[in-house]
Amino acid sequence: MSASIISFWSTHFALLKSEFWYLVVSGITTGFLYGMVAVGYTMVYGILRLINFAHSEIFMTGAFAGYFLMRRFVGNNTPSGAQSILLIVGGIAVGALASSLMAAFVLERVAYRPLRKRKAPPLAYLISAIGASYFLQNLAGKEFGRNPIAMPQPYGNANVFTVFGSPFNQYDLLVVVAGILSLVALDIIVSRTKLGRSLRAVAQDTETASLMGVDIDKTIMLTFLIGGAMAGAAGFLWGLNSNVGSTMGFVPGIKAFTSAVLGGIGNLRGAMLGGMILGMVENLAEPFVTSAYIDVVAFVILVGLLMFRPTGILGERLGRVA
Amino acid sequence: MxxxxxxxxxxxxxxxxxxxxxxxxxxxxxxxxxxxxxxxxxxxxxxxxxxxxxxxxxxxxxxxxxxxxxxxxxxxxxGGGVRARTAVLRQGFEAPGRRRATVLSAVVVVALVALFIPHLISNPGIQSGIVEQVLAYVILALGLNVVVGWAGLLDLGYVGFYAIGAYVTAWMTGRLPIAAPFHHPVSSFAAIPVAIVFTMLAGVILGAPTLRLRGDYLAIVTLGFGEIILVFSNNLTNVTGGSQGTNPYIPSFTFRIGGLKYLFGNVGYYFLVAGFVVVTIVLFRLLEHSRVGRAWTAIREDEVAAESIGINPLKYKVMAFAIGASVSGFAGAVTASQIGVVYPSTFSLYFSVNVLTLVIFGGMGSIVGVIFGSILVQGIAVYLRFYPPSGYQASDLYMYLGALLIMMMIYRPAGLIPSRRRRREIYQAEDGIGHEGDVLLGEQS
Amino acid sequence: MSDLVFDVKNITLRFGGVVSLNDVTMEHRRGEILAVIGPNGAGKTSLFNSLTGVYRPQEGTITLNAREGHPISVIGRGAYRIASAGVARTFQASRMFSALTTFENVKIGAESHKGLGAVGAMVRGPATRRGERESDQKTFELLEFVGLKDQANTLSASLSYGARRRLEIARGLATNPVALLLDEPAAGTNPAEKLELANLIRRVRDELGVTILLIEHDMKLVMSVAERLYVLNFGSVIATGSPAEIRSNQAVIDAYLGSSETQTSEAS
Known part of the structure; x- marks a missing residue:
C-alpha cells in the first residue's frame, strides 16, 4: 500500500521535474491573463459591490473583435515581421476598444444603471448581471456560431529563447509584455491621476464622494471602460492561443474572479497577484491532477477562500491601493 | 440643443x-x-x-x-407607476373574502384546463415535453422559491441537487456502473424517498458551513458546487457512466395491484407529476403561512431584529436550503425515471439559471406567481422546441431568458404576480425604509 | 446573590486600541427597573450589546440567571441564544419587520421560541393548530396591553415613532422574557409619548413581573421610572444608587449633570 503511494508520488514528481520550466512559463502567461481579467472584477466590485457576472462576456467580446480583425487581414500565408506586430497591436487595440465600449455603454447603461438610479437591492444587480451574461453569451452564439473557432494566426509564434531547455515563445513574450504594460499603466492611473482619486473616493464612500463633487456616473462609466479594455485585450490574447467561441469566457471568468478574491476583492494589486498565484498553482498542479479536474482545483480554492478567508491575501477595499 | x-x-x-x-x-x-x-x-x-x-x-x-x-x-x-407603488406601500391586510373567491375560481379553471391537456395534445413528444419541461420545472421552481423567495438566498448550484437526485435513482435501480446498494436494485418509485433523503443531506452538508456567507459570495459558492458536480458526473466514468450517460434505461414507474400492472406512459406521467405539483403547492402553502414561513420573512427583512427575538438565522437558512435541495432532488428522480437516461450535459449552470428565471419572472416568494411564470415560460419553450419559427435555434432560448432576467430587474423586480410582502420589501428598500438596504439577500449591511 | 438576573463582573471591551468598557461591574436584581445613564460615548450601547451577546468583551464575565438556578454565561453566545434564554430587547433606532403588519410583527415574536417544525407546519396537525391559536391569542393580548390593538393590521412601517417603540416592546414581551432591555426608548418621541412610555415600562414590571434595564439619555424619563441607576463615563462606572443619590453625587454632577444643557431632556 505505502509502496504504491510512494511510486505514485515519485512518478508525478518526476513529471513535475521534467516539465517544471515549461509549466512555470505557461503559469506566468495564464497568470497575467487572469490578472488582466481580475482587475475588472475587482474594480467593479470595489465601486458597486457587485460581482459583475457578465465580465466573462466582456472578455469574450474582445476575443471576437480581435478574431474579426484577424479574419479580415490575415491571408493564407502567416504574416511576419512588422506586419505581425501591426496585426497583434491592432488585435489588442480592437479587442480592448470593443470590450470597453460593450462594458461601459451597453452593459452598464442597460443592465446596471437603471437599477442604480432606483437604489435597487444588491440581489437585483446580481440577477441582472447573470441575465446580461446569459444574454450576451447566447447572442454571440446565435450570431457567430456555437462551436469554438480557431483564430487566424497573425505570427509564426517562433521560439524566442529557452528557459532551462523549455521554450519561451513569441506568444509568451507577447502576453508578458502586454500584461506588464497594461497592469503598470492601470496602477499608475489609479494611484496617481485625478481619475484614480475619484475612483478611490467613490469606492470608499459613494455619498461623500458625490458631495465632494465627484461625478459618480462618470466615474462608474470609466471603471467599466478601463476594466472592459483590460478584459478585451486579455480576451484577444487568450483567443490567440486557444479558440474563440461564445462560451469561452465562463471558465477564465470564474478563474479571474477567484484571483480577485484571492488577492482580496476590491484590491487592485491583490487581483494582479492573485491572478499570478492562481495561474502558477493551476499549471504546477497539472502533473498531479487529471486535466479534467484542473477546473475543480480552482473551484475548491475559491470555495475554501470564500469560507475561510473572504478578505483574501491583501485584504479588501479599492481605496487601499495606493 | x-x-x-x-x-x-x-x-x-x-x-x-x-x-x-x-x-x-x-x-x-x-x-x-x-x-x-x-x-x-x-x-x-x-x-x-x-x-x-x-x-x-x-x-x-x-x-x-x-x-x-x-x-x-x-x-x-x-402617473400609473407611482400610484401603484404608493398603493402597495399603504395597504396592510386586505379583506380576504373577495380574494379567496378569485383564487378559488382561478384554481378551478386551471384544474379543468390541466385535466384536458393530455386529450387535446396527442403528439407523444409534446406530451412528454410537457411533463419534463413544464411540470417538472414547476416543482423545481417551487423548490427554488423556498430558497430565493422566502429565505432570500441566491442558490446557483440548484442543478447539483437535481443531478444527485437523478444519479441516486439510477444507482438505486442498478443503472450505474457501480452496483445498486446491497446488490439489490429497487423500482424507480422506491428510489424517490432515497433521492429525497440524499439531496436533503447534501443540502445540509453544503448549507451549514456556507450559509453564513454574504449573499453574493453564497451565489458564487453554490455555483462552484454545481460546477464541481458537473465535472464529476462527466469524468467519474466508472461511477456515473460519464458523458455517455447511464445505461441501460432507468425503468419507468410501474404499479402492480394484484394481478393488474400499470406502466406509466406519457399520460400517466402527466397526471402523476401534476399530482406531485398539487401536493407540493399544498405543502408549501401551509409552510408559507406557518411560523417557519414567518421566521424566514423576519430573517430576510431584518436579521438583527430576528435574532433579538430568539430566531437562529443559520438554522432557518439551512432548513430552507435543505428543503429546496430535496425538492430539486425529487424532481431529478422523477425526471430520470421518465426520460430513462441521466446525461451530465443537462447539469450545467444553464439549468440553474433557467429555474431562477422562472422564480424571478413569476415573482419571488409568490407561489401563484412562480407556478404561473413557470407554466408560461416553459410552455413557450416547449412550443418553440416543437414548432420553431424560422431563424430560431433551440439554444436561443437562453438568450431570451437572459434578456427576460434583465427586463424583470429593470421594470418589475417583484415579478409578474408578486407576493405582496416581497413587493413591499423591495419598494421599501428602494425608498430607504427599514434597516436592511439589503432585504433581498437577507444580509446585514 | 441568587436574585441577580444579570451579574456583570469586571468586563472590559476593546475595539482595536479603543477601550469601550473598562472594568465594568454591574448587578441587575430580579424585578427591578434599573437604568444605565451617561453622556454620549460613555459606553452605554457597548454595555447593552455585551449583555445581549452582540459584542464579546475580552475580559470579565457576564452571568445571566434568567430561569433561577440555571445560570449561563453570556459571553460567546450568539444574540439569538441570549434572546431565547429569556432576554428581550428593543433597538435605539427601532427595528421592525417593516413589510409586515403590527400583528404579524408581534406574532413572530410569540412563536419564535417554539421549535422548528417545518414538517409540523406542512402536516398542520392539531398541535400546530393549537400553537397558532395560542400565538394569535397572546398577540392580541399584548397588542391590547401596549395599546396598539386598533393598529393591528397597519403596516408597521407606517406607525408613528411612539407606536413603533410600543410595538418593539410588545414583540419582545411576546417571547416570554425574564428581562426586557430597552435601548434609548425615548429617542424621537414627543413629551406625551414619553409619559405613556414611562407608564408602560412600569406596567410591564408591575403587571408582567418582567425585570427591566433601561439605557437612556432622557433624564426626566430615567429619574421618574428607574429605581436604581448606574452612571457610566468613559467606559467606567462612576456612580451607582437611587435617583436621589445620583442627583446629589458630585462625580456625576461633574461628569454629566453639571453641564447645564444636559439638565433638560436631550433629544437625539
Whole structure:
C-alpha cells in the first residue's frame, strides 16, 4: 500500500521535474491573463459591490473583435515581421476598444444603471448581471456560431529563447509584455491621476464622494471602460492561443474572479497577484491532477477562500491601493 | 440643443436600438463559417409573419418601437407607476373574502384546463415535453422559491441537487456502473424517498458551513458546487457512466395491484407529476403561512431584529436550503425515471439559471406567481422546441431568458404576480425604509 | 446573590486600541427597573450589546440567571441564544419587520421560541393548530396591553415613532422574557409619548413581573421610572444608587449633570 503511494508520488514528481520550466512559463502567461481579467472584477466590485457576472462576456467580446480583425487581414500565408506586430497591436487595440465600449455603454447603461438610479437591492444587480451574461453569451452564439473557432494566426509564434531547455515563445513574450504594460499603466492611473482619486473616493464612500463633487456616473462609466479594455485585450490574447467561441469566457471568468478574491476583492494589486498565484498553482498542479479536474482545483480554492478567508491575501477595499 | 430635446432624442434612439436588437434576436442565425450573415440578413431578408403578411423584419420592429414609445408616454402622463407603488406601500391586510373567491375560481379553471391537456395534445413528444419541461420545472421552481423567495438566498448550484437526485435513482435501480446498494436494485418509485433523503443531506452538508456567507459570495459558492458536480458526473466514468450517460434505461414507474400492472406512459406521467405539483403547492402553502414561513420573512427583512427575538438565522437558512435541495432532488428522480437516461450535459449552470428565471419572472416568494411564470415560460419553450419559427435555434432560448432576467430587474423586480410582502420589501428598500438596504439577500449591511 | 438576573463582573471591551468598557461591574436584581445613564460615548450601547451577546468583551464575565438556578454565561453566545434564554430587547433606532403588519410583527415574536417544525407546519396537525391559536391569542393580548390593538393590521412601517417603540416592546414581551432591555426608548418621541412610555415600562414590571434595564439619555424619563441607576463615563462606572443619590453625587454632577444643557431632556 505505502509502496504504491510512494511510486505514485515519485512518478508525478518526476513529471513535475521534467516539465517544471515549461509549466512555470505557461503559469506566468495564464497568470497575467487572469490578472488582466481580475482587475475588472475587482474594480467593479470595489465601486458597486457587485460581482459583475457578465465580465466573462466582456472578455469574450474582445476575443471576437480581435478574431474579426484577424479574419479580415490575415491571408493564407502567416504574416511576419512588422506586419505581425501591426496585426497583434491592432488585435489588442480592437479587442480592448470593443470590450470597453460593450462594458461601459451597453452593459452598464442597460443592465446596471437603471437599477442604480432606483437604489435597487444588491440581489437585483446580481440577477441582472447573470441575465446580461446569459444574454450576451447566447447572442454571440446565435450570431457567430456555437462551436469554438480557431483564430487566424497573425505570427509564426517562433521560439524566442529557452528557459532551462523549455521554450519561451513569441506568444509568451507577447502576453508578458502586454500584461506588464497594461497592469503598470492601470496602477499608475489609479494611484496617481485625478481619475484614480475619484475612483478611490467613490469606492470608499459613494455619498461623500458625490458631495465632494465627484461625478459618480462618470466615474462608474470609466471603471467599466478601463476594466472592459483590460478584459478585451486579455480576451484577444487568450483567443490567440486557444479558440474563440461564445462560451469561452465562463471558465477564465470564474478563474479571474477567484484571483480577485484571492488577492482580496476590491484590491487592485491583490487581483494582479492573485491572478499570478492562481495561474502558477493551476499549471504546477497539472502533473498531479487529471486535466479534467484542473477546473475543480480552482473551484475548491475559491470555495475554501470564500469560507475561510473572504478578505483574501491583501485584504479588501479599492481605496487601499495606493 | 435643449435638455428636453436631448432626453426625447435619447428615448427615441434607445427604443429604436431596442427594436433593432429584437430584429437581430428573432432573425436568422449566423454560423462559424459565416459569422456576420445572421446580422445582415436580419435586416435585409423579408420575413413572413404567421403567414399573414410578408415584410422587412426591421419595419415590423420599428412599428413596434413607435407603438411602445406612445404607450410609454401615455403611462407616464397618467402617473400609473407611482400610484401603484404608493398603493402597495399603504395597504396592510386586505379583506380576504373577495380574494379567496378569485383564487378559488382561478384554481378551478386551471384544474379543468390541466385535466384536458393530455386529450387535446396527442403528439407523444409534446406530451412528454410537457411533463419534463413544464411540470417538472414547476416543482423545481417551487423548490427554488423556498430558497430565493422566502429565505432570500441566491442558490446557483440548484442543478447539483437535481443531478444527485437523478444519479441516486439510477444507482438505486442498478443503472450505474457501480452496483445498486446491497446488490439489490429497487423500482424507480422506491428510489424517490432515497433521492429525497440524499439531496436533503447534501443540502445540509453544503448549507451549514456556507450559509453564513454574504449573499453574493453564497451565489458564487453554490455555483462552484454545481460546477464541481458537473465535472464529476462527466469524468467519474466508472461511477456515473460519464458523458455517455447511464445505461441501460432507468425503468419507468410501474404499479402492480394484484394481478393488474400499470406502466406509466406519457399520460400517466402527466397526471402523476401534476399530482406531485398539487401536493407540493399544498405543502408549501401551509409552510408559507406557518411560523417557519414567518421566521424566514423576519430573517430576510431584518436579521438583527430576528435574532433579538430568539430566531437562529443559520438554522432557518439551512432548513430552507435543505428543503429546496430535496425538492430539486425529487424532481431529478422523477425526471430520470421518465426520460430513462441521466446525461451530465443537462447539469450545467444553464439549468440553474433557467429555474431562477422562472422564480424571478413569476415573482419571488409568490407561489401563484412562480407556478404561473413557470407554466408560461416553459410552455413557450416547449412550443418553440416543437414548432420553431424560422431563424430560431433551440439554444436561443437562453438568450431570451437572459434578456427576460434583465427586463424583470429593470421594470418589475417583484415579478409578474408578486407576493405582496416581497413587493413591499423591495419598494421599501428602494425608498430607504427599514434597516436592511439589503432585504433581498437577507444580509446585514 | 441568587436574585441577580444579570451579574456583570469586571468586563472590559476593546475595539482595536479603543477601550469601550473598562472594568465594568454591574448587578441587575430580579424585578427591578434599573437604568444605565451617561453622556454620549460613555459606553452605554457597548454595555447593552455585551449583555445581549452582540459584542464579546475580552475580559470579565457576564452571568445571566434568567430561569433561577440555571445560570449561563453570556459571553460567546450568539444574540439569538441570549434572546431565547429569556432576554428581550428593543433597538435605539427601532427595528421592525417593516413589510409586515403590527400583528404579524408581534406574532413572530410569540412563536419564535417554539421549535422548528417545518414538517409540523406542512402536516398542520392539531398541535400546530393549537400553537397558532395560542400565538394569535397572546398577540392580541399584548397588542391590547401596549395599546396598539386598533393598529393591528397597519403596516408597521407606517406607525408613528411612539407606536413603533410600543410595538418593539410588545414583540419582545411576546417571547416570554425574564428581562426586557430597552435601548434609548425615548429617542424621537414627543413629551406625551414619553409619559405613556414611562407608564408602560412600569406596567410591564408591575403587571408582567418582567425585570427591566433601561439605557437612556432622557433624564426626566430615567429619574421618574428607574429605581436604581448606574452612571457610566468613559467606559467606567462612576456612580451607582437611587435617583436621589445620583442627583446629589458630585462625580456625576461633574461628569454629566453639571453641564447645564444636559439638565433638560436631550433629544437625539
Amino acid at each position: 435643449s435638455t428636453e430635446m436631448r432626453v426625447h432624442l435619447r428615448r427615441w434612439l434607445s427604443f429604436f436600438a431596442m427594436a433593432a436588437l429584437i430584429a437581430i434576436m428573432t432573425g436568422p442565425s449566423g454560423s462559424n463559417n459565416a459569422p456576420v450573415q445572421g446580422l445582415t440578413q436580419s435586416f435585409a431578408q423579408p420575413y413572413s409573419y404567421f403567414g399573414l403578411f410578408r415584410a422587412q423584419r426591421w419595419m415590423i420592429f420599428f412599428t413596434f418601437a413607435l407603438v411602445a414609445l406612445g404607450l410609454q408616454t401615455l403611462w407616464r402622463r397618467s
